[in-house]
Amino acid sequence: MIELLEKEYIVIHHTGIKNSNDNSFLVWESIKKFHQIKYKEKFPWYIADYHFGISKDLRVFNGNSIEYPCFHSGDNNINFKSIAVTFLGNFDEELLDKKQFDLGVLMISDLVKRFNIKYEKILKHCEIVNTSCPGNNFPFEELKKEIISNVKDESKKESIIL
DSSP states (O other), X not given: OOOOOSOOEEEEEEOSSOOOSSOHHHHHHHHHXXXXXXXXXXXXXXXXXXXXXXXXXXXXXXXXXXTSOOOOSSOHHHHTTEEEEEESSOTTTSOOOHHHHHHHHHHHHHHHHHHTOOGGGEEEGGGTSSSOXXXXXXXXXXXXXXXXXXXXXXXXXXXXXX
């Protein structure tokens, strides 16, 4: 297996699939199946192009183990040094649900603390390659601001990632 290098980045994505409360598990399973088929010959251990998926119905889905890379960014230098987090939804066409946003803040704040990620190394996928991901309606600056505030708040020391 290929091991992930020291984590330096968190890259934020969206799935590009319209959000729904009643199908997040099926959407996540379809994404995993597509990615597994794509890489099964070369990387039989591969699960998904993301380490984590965050759904509107407040589920956190696991993709590849955090110890291994995801081929998500279009830049292998970043792929091998990053944690890929995707929000289920198409944020070119819809707005991010407040509860999904809040869960994302908690999840990403925990990753920032656990892996000592610098704030400027939290990136939108579109900062790496020419894409709209995580969507033109995605509140990235607000997300980053909330993460910074959350990480600085010493009363929130509990890890939500097991």
